Amino acid sequence: MKLFETLMNRRRFLKTSAAAGAAGAAVAGIGGLPGLTPVKEAHAQPVRGETRVTKNICGQCPARCGIDVYTTAGRVHAIYGDLGNPIANGKLCPKGHLGTYFLYDPDRFKGPMKRTNPRKGRDEDPGFVPISWDEALDTIAARLNDLRDRGESFRFAHFYGRGWGASDAGLYGDFGKLYGTPNSAIGHASICAEGSKRAKQATDGNNSYNSYDYRNTNYILNFGAAFLEAFRPYNYLMQVWGHMRTKSPQTRVTTVDVRMNPTMAASDRAVYIKPATDGAMALAIAHVMLTEGLWDQEFVGDFRDGRNAFRAGRPIPRGSFEERWVRGIEEWWNDELKDRTPEWAESITTVPARTIVTVAREFGTTRPAMAIMERGPTSHTNGTYNGMAIHALNALSGCLFAEGGMYYQMGPSYGPLPVNSDDFMDDYAKEIRGKYPRIDKAGTAEWPMAGTMIQETAEHHLKGDPYKLDTAMFFYTNPIWTAPDPKVWEEALKDVFIIDTSPFPGETAMYADIIVPEPTYLERLQDSPTYPFEGWPMAALRVPAVDPIYDTKHFGDTLIEIGKRIKGPTGDFYKALDNVENVLRHRAKGFENDPGDNGVRDFESWKAKGVWYKKPYHWRQFRGEFYEWDGEGYNRQMTPEEVKEKLIKTPSGKFEFKSGFLEAHADYIQRELGVPARRVGLPQWVEPTSSGEGDLYFVTPKTPMHAEGRSGNIPHAIALMQPVAGGRTTVYLEIHPETARARGIRNGDRVRIRSNLGFVEAYCRYVASNRPDTLVMPMEHGHWAQGRWARGRLPGHSGEITENVSDPISGLASYYAGMVTVERA
Template identity: 75%
Template sequence: MKLFQAMMSRRRFLQTSTAAGAVGATAAGVTGLSGLTQSTEARAARPRGETKVTKNICHQCPARCGIDVYTTNGRVHAMYGDTGNPIANGKLCPKGHLGSYFLYDPDRFKGPMKRTNPRKGRNEDPGFVPISWEEAFDTVAARLNNLRERGESHRFAHFYGRGWGASDAGLYGDFGKLYGTPNSAIGHASMCAEGSKKAKHATDGNNSYNAHDLRKTNYLLIMGASFLEAFRPYNNMMQMWGEMRSKSPKTRVTCVDVRMNPTMAASDRALYIKPATDGAFALAVAHVILTESLWDRDFVGDFKDLNQRFRTGERIMPGSFDEKWVHGLTEWWNEELKDRTPEWAEGITGIPARHIRQTAIEFGSTRPAVAIFERGPTGHTNGTYNGMAIHSLNALVGSMFTEGGLFYQMGTPYGGLPANADDYLDDYARNGPWKSQPRIDLARTAEWPMTSTMMQEAGPNHLKGTPYKMDTAMFYSTNPIWTAPDPKAWEEALKDVFVIDTSPFPGETAMYADIVMPESTYLERLQDSPTYPFEGWPMSALRVPAIDPIYDTKHFGDMLIEIGKRINGPTGEFYRIIDNVENVLRHRAKGFENNPGDNGVRDFESWKEKGVWYRKPYHWRFIRGDFYEWEGQRYSKRMTAAEVKQKLLRTPSGKFEFKSGYLEQYADYINKELGVPVERVGLVQWVEPRHTGGNRDLYFVTPKTPMHAEGRGANIPHAAAIHQPVAGGRGTVYLELHPDTARSRGIRNGDKVKITSDLGSIEAECRFVASHRPDTIILPFEFGHWAQGRWAKDRGPGHSGELTANVSDPISGLASYYTGKVTLTKA
């Protein structure tokens, strides 16, 4: 009744309508109507302050999309994709709008602090008390100077996660050689995606991620890459998906994965594969491409006798195939590929042979076609060989460095620093005892000779005292107590290490800190960012502070410079010349004077104004059998074989290698670690994975979700809200499993379950997903924090990392996050 009383009556509605019509009539020049007044002019609300737009770079993932940040009266209130940034193109993914949550997070550290409680542990209050920046810098520098005086500077280690450019991680190398430590710096790539880089290093000589020309790709084979969830650059990948799927001809997509995900759901063909068997699938596809004569003659070559063919089970005579830009094809076929039929692969992968054959024929007969992969195939002990097999498909169909194919990112032509570090080396830096010490993670030693970094080993190595004990560790943009496999090892390791944490947020590693030096959030700092592999041509964006820091925080690069100024000897002199991050970037931007960007950027000020420097096109292209270099108007300079080897195919042979000369240099090591016969080590081949968990019956896979925001998604309420209908409720994320898997164990949809590995058990709430493999259970890698802030802390389920054994691919060093086996019972 009250509702109806509050509503307008029919009579009043008609009266109002009549009056409105009369006003319209008067306005139109009709007169003689009484009782009516002219309506007032409609006006927009007046702005309540001055609004400025600042160029910046999103920090929610590695994509590095340019953003326009809107600030009114000193408060950030909106972010949009920068229309002038080629990655963003005026668009953002759902994560891109979360920057203000980071900036105004009430759980942020407000300034530098020191620990007062000497005990460290999950249930220990650090007893942080505020200190000045001067005290923080002096404390750290005094500790480092003391180590150097004792000849123990190697016991200081830098650890970093998402390094961005010359103004932060780019400063590490000089710091390490000036101060004197082999541990500056240890990056997180071995806990990220190092496997795909190493697979390419072994086959085409480039230890890097691929750039792509997806706009012109006509067939996409996606293997464990989560293209529509986490593939880099994520925002742009979604844009490219729209272009590929709406152009003519439409790009056909086959997705191979262990679980249903957005990419699988949107593909033309979805193939469910047994975890760690991607290499077998790729070898069978390669077998069909060759037996069906679908390979690209311009890149691969051809038989000297054109009547000869590849036939299943039959060897070909050495010397009968005239290889062009590939090396080892004949031996690869004879020693590995001739018997790798789709029927053979079906028994390993679980994918029907007819689907493998059909995929191979489509992929091999469509130009250009690209095969992409990431951590799905490589997050296992056989990961590098899996990746090599997949990447070999790109060579077979001639997609290397072609239009619509894939290539590698060009670097930014930065100017030099205001001083050269080599001019400030003292005797200790040149010949001190640190020179004979290995890295704490033992990367690039006999233990891990092929790896670039092994962050996951540093904590356990410290516990063992092998090769030595750390004294002091500084963490930038990484949180190994949560992100490393078996993170409890790090909890023990850092109890007797002096820890310096620079995160803006109270993560698990920060709870072990002795000194907290909080960095400003990305909306408050000046920072450069050369792009991750994108479309090949060079590009570098710039973060410009939207506002001054709202708390007493600093840029990490400035922290490192300030500590450097306090190091005794010529190191301090060097950093006093470097001065600060802005000075670094002004000097780096001088490189643009002779290399102006396509958008007019030619110095620091125009870089700040535009937010990005880039220069098209990509400089090299493979065209009808030869490599050409860009000469200002077109690809007209034919490259010599020596130039191709130097710039593009950087292998020992100067060609794409199906028998890897790089791997052959480590034949004894690979034989020892993986059991591959010495004479076969270099071949792209099938290698059995070694799953952790022994005889346990379920594969345990922990993918990142689209809302995984650089490890901070769990403490962002808006991100949790987006997660809720897809991956979990307000208090948890669901364990996803096939209904048959659950029912055979007496588990109902929504039950609490216990997941057990060799390391222990965690509990979760289950949800039935009939489109998953019955032998694979899925727990998104997002929640399970015991720190990180009020919304993240103690939100279920248990942390998946605590079930993940610290086992890695011996070749790439990539942690085998997806290779564990577990048991599942009702809780």
């Protein structure tokens, strides 16, 4: 009936339009015909109200791009990149404009709530009812005070995903110290990208991501970093890609991966590699660089007699190589590298030996050149060793701290808090400190080298080992969906009092006993020091574009308000902090003595400009010597002791081809990975362990529209999800045609992917440019909560068939280590 009415209305419209056109033509005459009636003067639409532009920071990924938010008549209607922000430069990526979708999402939580249904599960309605903020905060504080009175404060845990700065995640340490829990806070890095950080800690002493001088590099050897898809900072990388590919000389790019993605498609060379074997290829490249004399002698050193003694299969005499800024190259060659020929690597990686030689020669003869990596090589049980082998190439090329190379990020010149937490430690806090391990056991004998192990928490709680949690608070993380084997979390959180702070109804929120929702990033005041970028320090500021449209509270203020209600000196500390704005005003006082390049010198100018930054990076390595910025140039040469303190923070003060950090844990590594104790420090080939009994690798990358795990409930994001396979309304399982046909699977069929944990279903898409032994299914859908557009959307959730296996060294979850089968559903 509605269709018929629509057609009739359209018919009347066309009929009326034709009559009006004929009548007009009869009057005005055009081209020999009667003329048309003169057009009326055009008028602009009436002004709806004053338009205000506020400075903010995009919240769609870790990039932290500055944005200008346009608000008219109290409504946000446009978001653009901030011209004054060095990451954004007036530009945004495709998902940067999604902020209004977040702000006006009809499924958002509208205010604090409490649970009325004591049962928890996927099919249980929480029965949330509204409560006041005072009731919510008093309930939480009463529970925490009771735990502390019983000497069980350690049974409270904070969990967080994306921490932004001093106004949120920066408050955790003091809370844990004063309240008395080792679990404040447990971060998500072990289900993100901890592997690359640990590889760098093992070799150059920095437990951090690199910052990069992309503008001046001439060669990028990219192992599994989705540079034009989901690497950080994504928006800036798309900008700098254009510069690199048009400058003279043009930056050449070789991408090593298991699937075709935008980065591989845009590269000069695409190298398809067997999953988990990137380290073997890197070792072979290092082998070629040494045997052919392509290493940077001014950084690495040279043979004392000036003649290259690196020969395949032959050890070099001890003491024959004079090292400069490296340690252990002789042992690395003799005990590992001499036998890692391109032919050997081909048998491991399936990459032709001639390709490895070509890449090695290009990389070794181009200056500056850098090797970058991310989750592709490191998301396996041998991830740290893969990462070490790749990062070793940066030492051989001499790009560390050099122009066109890689650095480490400097922090902002923040001032201190108004009070010092050390002055508010009571006897209980002092007594309990260090008495109990973390619930995830990071830093214990079980995971001695891991900084965090969030994925272990649920199982530890279920076993009561080392203890049971009583209460847990979640900020910017949803482990019931993001963690591997998340059904374990569903079971574990049934008997934990859950406090969730998300603005959105995610899976973890459905288990909450108390909801204390945050506003979205467009509604809150919040600082954000930059993720590793170009090295020099930067800190942006979120300024609310509108007052919170619902009854929400910034997480930092929620935490401070809970703290005020804790008995004893802890409450006094948080009363002195007062609120987030007070915290940020004190942090901004540090800018008075170190004003930014854009004139920011206090809180008000920070709000007006949206960002403080201070160029240049303070250190530079040039032809094997290190120099420090003296205010006018890199004029002050550094001593080896200063290099060790500020830059290469290893035990030796040099890049270690034999890692002292790993040698300190030799027994553990030998037990967990089977590496002989005398060899644990060497970048080396370690056979990966795969989970599952299938015959196909299962890889679950992020897509360009992956918006911090929340894009599943954004229709615009869903429509643009998968650029290579063309997913719309879903993401496809990418499968090679030969692999599919051998199993009787047609393009577009509904299929079932099965692991030891069970199965999920998806629609498949033939992708001939992926490896035949690898299935690819981006981690986007399969939600059973999150909102009306997210719930029940195929494919099923990849995490439900991803076993909880981790790299023993970094603790990074081995998301790409699973072996699965696929069949028609």
